[in-house]
Amino acid sequence: MFGSLLSLALISFYSRNAAFGCPAQNQYGTECRNCSTACENELCNPETGACLRCHPGFTGNFCNQSCAVNTYGKDCVMTCGFCKDERTCNHIHGSCAKGCTEGWFGEKCDIPCEFGYHGVDCNEVCSLNCLYQECDRFTGNCTFGCIPEYQGPNCQTRSSLDSQSALDGAILGYSVNGIFVFINVVLGVVFGLKFVKRQNERRRVEPIVITKSEGPTKQIVSSLVV
Structure with missing residues (x-):
């Protein structure tokens, strides 16, 4: 439907263009000036020279204006992605020249970071x-x-x-070890003292044997040393 209407409009324009006596379809006015190269297919209104349609990235009657900030593409209806430093994108194809802001990546900075990534251009893990x-x-x-x-x-x-828990654990470990060492030292001292005491007691009760000769016989007298 749209194609048919556009064809009819073009035929009408071409007919009016011929009425001005211009030799080419991409000319307009009584002086047969060339339509602007900014016009798509260089086709324009045969009377005023206004473009029928513009190339991507341009707008205005004569297609001599770039798309407004944060827009791009055909008829400037596309919205830019999340370019770094809030810069606008390329008015024709929408790419971001300086990369993407945090959380986005891709040529047009319109793709969210994948799982496990973050930051500028999603380069951080x-x-x-x-x-x-x-x-x-x-x-x-x-x-x-x-x-x-x-x-x-x-x-x-x-x-x-x-x-802190690790520090407390280390302190506790050293404390326990210290207690074990102290107990071993005390036990060593106690057993040492007992050993010395037993040795002294044995020396005190050790018998002394005295041999006394009386004629052909020997008399043995035992006595304890007090």
């Missing part, structure tokens, strides 16, 4: 300390918190509680 390794694609903050022993928005800081 989510922290390995993020639970499930998932983070906000704009800030890099961990979505579901941190794995054990880590804390902070992006889970890069060791937990002070865990560090």
Whole structure:
């Protein structure tokens, strides 16, 4: 339907163009000026020279104006993606010359970061300390918190509680070892004292044998030394 109407319009324009006596279809007016090259197919109104349609990236009656900020393409109806530093995209094909802002990537910066990535052009990897390794694609903050022993928005800081627990555990371990050493020393002293005491008691009760000769016989007298 649209194609038929456009064809009829072109035939009408061409007929009026011939009425001006212009030798070519891409000319207009009584002086047969060439239609602007900005006009699509260089076709224009045979009376005024206004373009019938514009090339992608241009607008205006004579297609001599670039698309407005953050728009591009055919008839300037496309919206730019998320270009870095809030720059506008190329008015013809929509690409971002300086890359993408946080959370987006692709030539037109219109594709969200994939799972596990964040930042400018999605070049940053989510922290390995993020639970499930998932983070906000704009800030890099961990979505579901941190794995054990880590804390902070992006889970890069060791937990002070865990560090204190480790310190307490070390102190407890040294304390227990110290107690065992002390007990062993005390037991060694006690057993040593008992051994010395037994040795002294044996020396005190040791018998002394005296041999006395009386003629052909010997009399043995035993006495205890007090």
